Amino acid sequence: MTYSFQDERIMTSNTSQPLGLHRIKFHGKGGEYFAIWLVNALLTALTLGIYSAWATVRRRRYFYGNTELDGDRFDYHAQPLQILKGRLLVIGGIIVFYILLAITPLLGLLALLVLLALLPWIVIRSWRY
Known part of the structure; x- marks a missing residue:
């Protein structure tokens, strides 16, 4: 195929190629x-x-x-262990978020705002793979 x-x-010069x-x-x-x-x-x-x-x-x-x-x-x-660690980190973050949401909804909202603030950095880091 x-x-x-x-x-x-x-081109850095004005000539067209x-x-x-x-x-x-x-x-x-x-x-x-x-x-x-x-x-x-x-x-x-x-x-x-x-x-x-x-x-x-x-x-x-x-x-x-x-x-x-x-x-x-x-x-x-990319190395498989790096990918696995990243996935486990995401799963752990989701679990912590839901625990915070269950304990105090205000803490869950604060965690969500922190995640949104870090989202550009997270996306850039994920592009490595």
């Missing part, structure tokens, strides 16, 4: 991905979702590693 798109580059055409190729095969998907689904179900961080890394490495743009292939550098 091959896709094309125009490469728009901003024709836009380049780059090809995107995907070298993966359906059977290979199906095997990865099946193992990921089974292990995620058996471990009650814990393996999903490893499944995410494995899936993205397969897709990135088999995608080629202008002769270069992509790579995925």
Whole structure:
């Protein structure tokens, strides 16, 4: 499967240069991905979702590693433990939020305001993966 798109580059000088055409190729095969998907689904179900961080890394490495743009292939550098820690942190935050909401709704509202204030930082940090 091959896709094309125009490469728009901003030039520092005033000369205009024709836009380049780059090809995107995907070298993966359906059977290979199906095997990865099946193992990921089974292990995620058996471990009650814990393996999903490893499944995410494995899936993205397969897709990135088999995608080629202008002769270069992509790579995925996230580590599964980092993803798992991030997910556990989110789950812990949700649990703390609901406990605060149950104890005192005002504390729950305060926690929600703190979360909203930190949301831009959280989004930027999540883009690493």
